[in-house]
Amino acid sequence: MREFAGKVAVVTGGASGIGRGIVLACARAGMHTVVGDVDPVGAQTVAEEAELVGPRSLAVATDVTDPAAVEALADKTWAEFGRCHLVCNNAGVAVARPLAETSLEDWSWTLQVNLMGVVHGVSSFVPRLKIQGEPAHVVNTASMSGHLATPLLGAYTASKYAIVGLSECLKLELDDHPVGVSVLCPGPVATRIGDAGRNRPQALGQAAPIPIELRDALAGGMDAERAGRIVLRGIAEDEFWIFSHPELQPAVDARSGGIAAAFDRWREWMAGEG
Numbered sequence: 001m002r003e004f005a006g007k008v009a010v011v012t013g014g015a016s017g018i019g020r021g022i023v024l025a026c027a028r029a030g031m032h033t034v035v036g037d038v039d040p041v042g043a044q045t046v047a048e049e050a051e052l053v054g055p056r057s058l059a060v061a062t063d064v065t066d067p068a069a070v071e072a073l074a075d076k077t078w079a080e081f082g083r084c085h086l087v088c089n090n091a092g093v094a095v096a097r098p099l100a101e102t103s104l105e106d107w108s109w110t111l112q113v114n115l116m117g118v119v120h121g122v123s124s125f126v127p128r129l130k131i132q133g134e135p136a137h138v139v140n141t142a143s144m145s146g147h148l149a150t151p152l153l154g155a156y157t158a159s160k161y162a163i164v165g166l167s168e169c170l171k172l173e174l175d176d177h178p179v180g181v182s183v184l185c186p187g188p189v190a191t192r193i194g195d196a197g198r199n200r201p202q203a204l205g206q207a208a209p210i211p212i213e214l215r216d217a218l219a220g221g222m223d224a225e226r227a228g229r230i231v232l233r234g235i236a237e238d239e240f241w242i243f244s245h246p247e248l249q250p251a252v253d254a255r256s257g258g259i260a261a262a263f264d265r266w267r268e269w270m271a272g273e274g
């Protein structure tokens with residue numbers, strides 16, 4: 001999708017951080033925007049910001065863990081704008097605990113938001129985009145934690161590897177449709193994810209505080225509006241992999257090299273078995 005002006009973008013987790021950055025980049029490119037977020041006040045604030053730099057913006061209170069809420073987000077988008085061209089399944093949370101101390105509540109929250117939130121977005125929007133038949137694009141937010149094991153972020157890492165796999169399948173399945181797919185894999189971006197517990201359902205108990213080193217790494221990360229501009233560039237180029245931190249490539253290469261070396265060992269061992 002190369003033309004953005006006059007088109008319609010939906011961004012979940014649009015009230016803060018990278019989602020807000022994507023909303024503002026879309027608005028500046030002339031797109032109408034729909035800001036879906038579990039934080040209705042934040043969503044309304046970002047929708048107002050978007051209208052200062054672009055055309056119409058609609059805030060929709062949306063908990064992505066609830067399939068009915070995501071379906072309602074799609075209904076409201078088509079009711080308001082009649083069409084939709086970009087869906088960014090971006091809402092996400094993080095729990096920082098060693099795996100042995102990660103509670104089932106932590107797992108449930110992480111997977112419900114980070115994985116099922118994307119699943120619900122795909123289920124509610126992709127069939128409609130296929131029927132609509134116009135050029136469109138889906139961006140799923142993973143992370144470099146979808147490529148690299150990140151200690152203390154085991155549940156988060158599991159959810160993000162899942163998003164990479166889901167997105168690779170979706171890309172193959174939409175090959176015959178004018179619907180592009182990208183997976184966004186940022187390194188550290190300065191956002192409020194270090195305070196993700198602010199959106200945790202009370203029934204799941206309090207989130208463990210994110211360690212200060214992780215908070216510092218995030219605070220020193222990329223500007224979230226720049227991340228939003230990078231996403232738009234990725235869509236315009238129909239680039240499946242959207243990377244914001246090319247300096248992390250050697251770590252991914254080292255992982256791939258380790259897998260290749262394991263294949264070599266197994267080839268040798270199995271050949272010896274006859």
Ligand SMILES: NC(=O)c1ccc[n+]([C@@H]2O[C@H](COP(=O)([O-])OP(=O)(O)OC[C@H]3O[C@@H](n4cnc5c(N)ncnc54)[C@H](O)[C@@H]3O)[C@@H](O)[C@H]2O)c1
Nearest residue numbers: 013015016017018038063064091092143188189191192193
């Ligand atoms: N910040 C980083 O360094 C970084 C790096 C890689 C990937 N990411 C990913 O980027 C995405 C955005 O995170 P961010 O860093 O901008 O954090 P953020 O906390 O600033 O923004 C996340 C947004 O998601 C919303 N949200 C949380 N739970 C929700 C739910 N159940 N339903 C709907 N909205 C919900 C929050 O209200 C918030 O507006 C996440 O998927 C995150 O995993 C972030």
